[in-house]
Amino acid sequence: HPPSAWIAWLSAPKTLPRGPPHDNSPRDDNPERPVVAKPKDTESEDQTDVRGLATSSPTPSPQTTPKAISRSPQNGIPIPTFTLADHESSDEEDRLPPPSFPSLNSAQRASAPRIAAPVAQKPSLMATPPMAPPPKPSMMPPPPRPAGSGLMPPPRIVPSNLRSLSTPSQALRVPTKGPVPIRGPVPDRSPNGGLSPNPTTGLAVKTPNARGKVLLSPGHSPLDWANLHQSGQNLSGVASLIRVPPSLLKHNNGRKGKPAWSSYQGKVYNITPYLPFHPGGEGELRRAAGKDGTKLFMEVHPWVNWDSMLSQTVVGILVSETQASQQAEGSLEEMD
Numbered sequence: 001h002p003p004s005a006w007i008a009w010l011s012a013p014k015t016l017p018r019g020p021p022h023d024n025s026p027r028d029d030n031p032e033r034p035v036v037a038k039p040k041d042t043e044s045e046d047q048t049d050v051r052g053l054a055t056s057s058p059t060p061s062p063q064t065t066p067k068a069i070s071r072s073p074q075n076g077i078p079i080p081t082f083t084l085a086d087h088e089s090s091d092e093e094d095r096l097p098p099p100s101f102p103s104l105n106s107a108q109r110a111s112a113p114r115i116a117a118p119v120a121q122k123p124s125l126m127a128t129p130p131m132a133p134p135p136k137p138s139m140m141p142p143p144p145r146p147a148g149s150g151l152m153p154p155p156r157i158v159p160s161n162l163r164s165l166s167t168p169s170q171a172l173r174v175p176t177k178g179p180v181p182i183r184g185p186v187p188d189r190s191p192n193g194g195l196s197p198n199p200t201t202g203l204a205v206k207t208p209n210a211r212g213k214v215l216l217s218p219g220h221s222p223l224d225w226a227n228l229h230q231s232g233q234n235l236s237g238v239a240s241l242i243r244v245p246p247s248l249l250k251h252n253n254g255r256k257g258k259p260a261w262s263s264y265q266g267k268v269y270n271i272t273p274y275l276p277f278h279p280g281g282e283g284e285l286r287r288a289a290g291k292d293g294t295k296l297f298m299e300v301h302p303w304v305n306w307d308s309m310l311s312q313t314v315v316g317i318l319v320s321e322t323q324a325s326q327q328a329e330g331s332l333e334e335m336d
């Protein structure tokens with residue numbers, strides 16, 4: 001913008017309407033289009049027709065807002081109008097055929113192969129140049145029909161073709177030859193069928209589930225044992241490590257209220273607190289109570305690190321009867 005225009009606008013008297021010196025609104029270069037201003041005051045009596053044109057203003061409004069009027073009468077160019085009634089009464093259009101698609105002179109129609117003869121077009125009002133009739137398509141002749149009905153005869157039903165349907169009992173029969181697959185749970189070799197009473201509650205807790213795994217009572221998962229084991233509690237039941245003779249190990253077999261001790265590779269553990277946490281079941285673990293359980297342990301799960309799992313339950317070391325009597329007064333810690 002030329003700076004002079006801005007200077008002129010800035011130095012203009014205050015009575016001039018505020019605004020830039022030029023019109024930023026989009027220009028309407030079409031002189032035929034009527035200029036319409038939306039009435040600001042909704043309570044105004046001025047009416048607008050469906051085209052948005054101001055129709056009449058019977059009484060002069062005191063408002064100073066300029067009202068839009070059609071410029072067409074001044075220019076002498078009439079605004080074309082139509083009514084719905086006129087359109088409906090036009091029979092001429094109804095008699096016209098529906099518009100063809102694709103368009104009669106379109107490239108799509110020209111390039112499409114014509115199979116059937118074109119339908120005779122009624123003379124329409126569309127200025128369409130007459131098209132040349134499409135060339136006759138050169139189609140392959142249909143394949144010769146096979147002799148007879150054209151269908152293959154159904155296969156003959158011969159008794160040797162029929163497979164005998166196995167009965168449910170046959171389908172589920174275990175093969176008589178070869179090794180029998182082991183699908184069941186771990187066999188329970190405990191004397192009372194795996195249901196051993198809990199030493200604290202007296203209730204049977206071991207119940208193998210469908211997968212053969214022992215259902216541990218709530219709060220007795222391996223993680224729960226890990227938490228209890230790391231809690232710092234003394235789980236051994238003895239004040240200090242002791243020498244355990246075989247007689248003492250045998251005595252503490254977990255029955256009649258006695259603690260369950262078990263030795264593994266020379267160390268004696270108090271397995272009583274671990275019984276309800278044992279994933280293999282309390283009954284299985286009890287089988288090693290009061291004796292050395294190394295052999296049983298290694299038969300089942302040699303990968304299990306029992307020493308780290310039971311380190312807080314260590315009672316002492318397994319010694320001979322004579323060693324134990326010689327050191328009956330002292331403890332292992334005093335000897336060390």
Ligand code: HEM
Nearest residue numbers: 186271279280284285287288293296297300301304306309
């Ligand atoms: C005090 C020592 C023992 C500890 C720390 C211990 C620990 C474990 C652990 C952690 C498992 C789960 C193993 C796994 O899922 O891979 C387990 C399973 C088992 N344990 Fe022990 N166990 C001990 C002693 C025994 C003994 C002496 C027996 C047998 C007389 C036994 C029999 C079993 C059985 C049958 C299973 C189930 C195996 C399975 O589900 O496949 N456990 N034990």
